[in-house]
Amino acid sequence: MNYARFLNAVSKARVASPIRELTAIQQRGPPTLISLASGMPNTDMFPFIQASVTLPDDSQLHLDQKLIKRALQYSPTPGIPELVQWLKQLQVQLHSPPTCSLGPDQGQMDLCVTTGSQEALSKTFEMLVTPGDNVLMDQPTYPGTLAAVRPLGCNLIPVETDQLGMRPDVLRDVLSRWTPQDCKNPQSDVPKVLYTIPNGGNPTGATMSLDRRQEIYEIARNYDLMILEDDPYYFLQFERPRLPSFLSMDVDGRGLKFDSFSKILSSGMRVGYVTGPKPLVSKIVLHLQASTLHTSTLTQMILFLLLEKWGVDGFLQHCDRVSDFYKERRDHMIKSADKWLTGLAEWHSPSAGMFLWLNLQGVQDTHKLIMEKAMEKEVLFVPGNAFSVVPGEPSPHVRAAFSQATPEQMDKGLERLARLLKEESQLS
Numbered sequence: 001m002n003y004a005r006f007l008n009a010v011s012k013a014r015v016a017s018p019i020r021e022l023t024a025i026q027q028r029g030p031p032t033l034i035s036l037a038s039g040m041p042n043t044d045m046f047p048f049i050q051a052s053v054t055l056p057d058d059s060q061l062h063l064d065q066k067l068i069k070r071a072l073q074y075s076p077t078p079g080i081p082e083l084v085q086w087l088k089q090l091q092v093q094l095h096s097p098p099t100c101s102l103g104p105d106q107g108q109m110d111l112c113v114t115t116g117s118q119e120a121l122s123k124t125f126e127m128l129v130t131p132g133d134n135v136l137m138d139q140p141t142y143p144g145t146l147a148a149v150r151p152l153g154c155n156l157i158p159v160e161t162d163q164l165g166m167r168p169d170v171l172r173d174v175l176s177r178w179t180p181q182d183c184k185n186p187q188s189d190v191p192k193v194l195y196t197i198p199n200g201g202n203p204t205g206a207t208m209s210l211d212r213r214q215e216i217y218e219i220a221r222n223y224d225l226m227i228l229e230d231d232p233y234y235f236l237q238f239e240r241p242r243l244p245s246f247l248s249m250d251v252d253g254r255g256l257k258f259d260s261f262s263k264i265l266s267s268g269m270r271v272g273y274v275t276g277p278k279p280l281v282s283k284i285v286l287h288l289q290a291s292t293l294h295t296s297t298l299t300q301m302i303l304f305l306l307l308e309k310w311g312v313d314g315f316l317q318h319c320d321r322v323s324d325f326y327k328e329r330r331d332h333m334i335k336s337a338d339k340w341l342t343g344l345a346e347w348h349s350p351s352a353g354m355f356l357w358l359n360l361q362g363v364q365d366t367h368k369l370i371m372e373k374a375m376e377k378e379v380l381f382v383p384g385n386a387f388s389v390v391p392g393e394p395s396p397h398v399r400a401a402f403s404q405a406t407p408e409q410m411d412k413g414l415e416r417l418a419r420l421l422k423e424e425s426q427l428s
């Protein structure tokens with residue numbers, strides 16, 4: 001892979017921060033190392049002596065006086081080494097990335113901890129996108145990604161999805177404006193980046209079939225596309241075994257995988273990790289060095305203590321429990337949808353994630369209906385136009401989340417929506 005083709009001028013101009021490099025050297029150095037280099041504060045002045053977190057089995061994660069001093073101090077930008085190592089081993093065990101066997105400059109698998117996958121996504125678009133670029137995206141898609149990429153002045157090209165995720169036939173049709181040879185022409189405006197949410201898509205709940213993943217990867221090879229695999233719902237796949245990731249089939253080193261602990265351990269801890277080719281992950285690290293410096297050391301330490309205690313098997317058992325929890329809530333939501341919305345809306349039962357994508361019959365655009373009328377009925381959804389790649393495009397859809405509401409609240413909420421739809425149809 002020629003990674004220089006994908007970096008924009010800003011990212012090419014990023015160089016290592018000498019101070020951050022010294023932090024890394026100092027942290028790797030022997031205890032006998034005397035450093036008068038870094039401006040790290042003296043931890044003796046921090047008013048925190050110990051910290052403990054209690055787990056469901058009443059066991060404790062404990063940061064003693066020595067550990068908490070480290071946890072309250074600056075740490076390496078890519079993440080605290082023990083957490084980075086644990087996560088790399090997790091990726092190898094789950095995905096067997098072909099990129100592990102590539103050389104460092106050829107796309108060897110690397111990984112960086114980020115402050116939520118949202119930070120990784122925004123830094124990645126800021127690394128890859130130049131104003132005027134054509135960028136391929138799931139349609140509809142996650143508004144947080146649209147918020148990150150839209151201001152960069154690129155041309156977002158929607159690629160329709162259905163209940164099986166991004167449609168390869170539509171992708172081929174979109175790309176037919178160019179030829180595969182165009183990717184060898186630096187002057188061509190052929191797209192270089194494809195963004196997709198393969199599991200439990202936000203907002204559609206769609207999970208991409210294996211055939212489509214393989215077909216889309218081949219299209220990406222043919223047009224030399226980078227695949228941004230936004231995957232916060234990977235562990236919320238309700239069926240096992242989980243479907244293979246793009247990371248697991250990435251023989252070229254053309255993918256970046258964005259993982260998150262938000263849906264499985266804590267959204268407020270703000271810990272995500274991006275896995276991908278070393279040349280690109282290194283550039284993301286440089287961007288972090290010039291912005292957040294690193295994800296909270298304290299948060300990383302608490303997370304690592306938990307993962308070290310659980311081990312991979314224990315972690316995956318926890319993920320299975322979480323997945324089963326959302327599968328049961330999906331069942332409640334579908335049962336209520338069948339009861340109240342049959343004939344009024346259409347939907348597909350999601351096989352992952354926490355969202356149901358409702359197509360409201362006879363409604364041209366749900367925005368006004370939801371923001372005004374539904375509020376009167378005291379029920380809230382997200383109107384479909386919030387997820388459209390094309391700004392302001394009307395949508396007959398609403399996104400319903402089954403993550404927090406109780407089964408009774410889901411049932412009452414969909415009943416209220418049904419009543420609203422019936423009233424509207426009588427008025428029209």
Ligand SMILES: Cc1ncc(COP(=O)(O)O)c(CNc2cc3ccccc3n(O)c2=O)c1O
Nearest residue numbers: 116117118119142197202230232260262267272
């Ligand atoms: C596809 C996709 N990619 C990345 C992210 C970001 O995850 P993180 O940074 O690792 O926590 C998300 C999080 N999605 C949402 C977040 C959220 C936060 C407050 C309130 C509402 C929220 N709603 O509705 C969301 O969908 C996502 O769905």
